[in-house]
Amino acid sequence: ETGVTQTPRHLVMGMTNKKSLKCEQHLGHNAMYWYKQSAKKPLELMFVYSLEERVENNSVPSRFSPECPNSSHLFLHLHTLQPEDSALYLCASSQDFGGANYNEQFFGPGTRLTVL
Amino acid sequence: QKEVEQNSGPLSVPEGAIASLNCTYSDRGSQSFFWYRQYSGKSPELIMSIYSNGDKEDGRFTAQLNKASQYVSLLIRDSQPSDSATYLCAVNKSGGSNYKLTFGKGTLLTVNP
Numbered sequence: 001e002t003g004v005t006q007t008p009r010h011l012v013m014g015m016t017n018k019k020s021l022k023c024e025q026h027l028g029h030n031a032m033y034w035y036k037q038s039a040k041k042p043l044e045l046m047f048v049y050s051l052e053e054r055v056e057n058n059s060v061p062s063r064f065s066p067e068c069p070n071s072s073h074l075f076l077h078l079h080t081l082q083p084e085d086s087a088l089y090l091c092a093s094s095q096d097f098g099g100a101n102y103n104e105q106f107f108g109p110g111t112r113l114t115v116l
Numbered sequence: 117q118k119e120v121e122q123n124s125g126p127l128s129v130p131e132g133a134i135a136s137l138n139c140t141y142s143d144r145g146s147q148s149f150f151w152y153r154q155y156s157g158k159s160p161e162l163i164m165s166i167y168s169n170g171d172k173e174d175g176r177f178t179a180q181l182n183k184a185s186q187y188v189s190l191l192i193r194d195s196q197p198s199d200s201a202t203y204l205c206a207v208n209k210s211g212g213s214n215y216k217l218t219f220g221k222g223t224l225l226t227v228n229p
Contacts, residue, residue: 103217
């Protein structure tokens with residue numbers, strides 16, 4: 001595997017279900033991100049982790065719960081979602097923070113989530 | 117004023133022409149600027165990064181940055197139908213949150229054969 005991978009690629013869930021999205025990066029990066037992309041809206045940053053420590057929680061509802069067990073893996077646990085949470089969820093990674101070019105973020109293919 | 121503003125398009129150019137995509141931003145302290153290409157149904161792909169005023173060329177792509185005018189652009193020379201996609205401009209936040217990128221809504225480019 002190369003780059004950033006995400007599973008599953010598609011997910012349909014009911015409002016009472018619990019599911020998890022998985023992201024893995026094979027780039028040796030230290031920072032990982034979750035983004036939400038809805039139709040007609042810009043990419044929205046949800047969470048940021050640096051060396052497994054959460055450094056950003058961008059006012060995301062508690063029904064989204066991130067987990068970063070190590071610098072290569074990132075999860076997004078979902079429970080009691082709403083239909084308006086249907087979107088493309090993107091994981092990204094970057095080398096680190098600090099220097100300008102460390103901010104280059106590389107995206108995984110995304111999980112297309114539909115909440116019924 | 118929106119933090120990162122792009123013309124949503126669609127921008128339509130004939131094959132072989134130069135496509136010019138523009139982006140303005142409001143955070144005067146921003147230091148890092150990125151262009152991503154996103155095909156329909158796919159994730160964003162980083163195609164250009166620029167950090168200093170002036171031009172940066174990579175193959176058929178040229179990024180131009182003018183920090184005084186808070187303006188960044190992407191030129192695509194010899195446009196090909198395979199360049200048809202949405203192009204996202206991203207700008208980092210200044211200060212302690214410089215890892216945060218703010219994205220524009222994107223410009224849809226169509227290259228006609």
